[in-house]
Amino acid sequence: MVNSAREVSGIPRQPCRCLTADLPDAAALSRLLTEWLGQIPEEERTESEETAWRLDRCRRCDFLRDGTCALCGCYVELRAAKRRMRCPDLPDRWSSEEELRSSIPNC
Numbered sequence: 001m002v003n004s005a006r007e008v009s010g011i012p013r014q015p016c017r018c019l020t021a022d023l024p025d026a027a028a029l030s031r032l033l034t035e036w037l038g039q040i041p042e043e044e045r046t047e048s049e050e051t052a053w054r055l056d057r058c059r060r061c062d063f064l065r066d067g068t069c070a071l072c073g074c075y076v077e078l079r080a081a082k083r084r085m086r087c088p089d090l091p092d093r094w095s096s097e098e099e100l101r102s103s104i105p106n107c
């Protein structure tokens with residue numbers, strides 16, 4: 001038997017099998033996102049100012065589609081709320097020029 005559940009940060013996760021179109025309304029999706037945000041362990045959460053900075057960049061990005069990133073498929077509010085996550089674009093739109101320069105060896 002194949003166990004389709006996997007654990008992410010100690011939280012058992014089942015693969016999502018629904019489309020947003022299957023959800024009754026936007027409020028239902030918003031409640032789900034809030035619930036998922038609440039499951040991110042404190043030590044893995046992005047500081048609120050940093051989350052706001054990231055989401056501001058997403059709002060001005062052409063890859064934002066109905067709350068998801070067209071490059072990675074993530075809900076940007078969830079991706080931005082996880083400290084270790086990066087913007088999937090190249091260059092990373094969430095990093096300042098200074099951060100990008102320091103991440104490149106010998107730059």
Ligand code: SF4
Binds near residue numbers: 063076
């Ligand atoms: S995560 Fe990056 S590429 Fe995706 S929508 Fe946000 S800024 Fe744009």
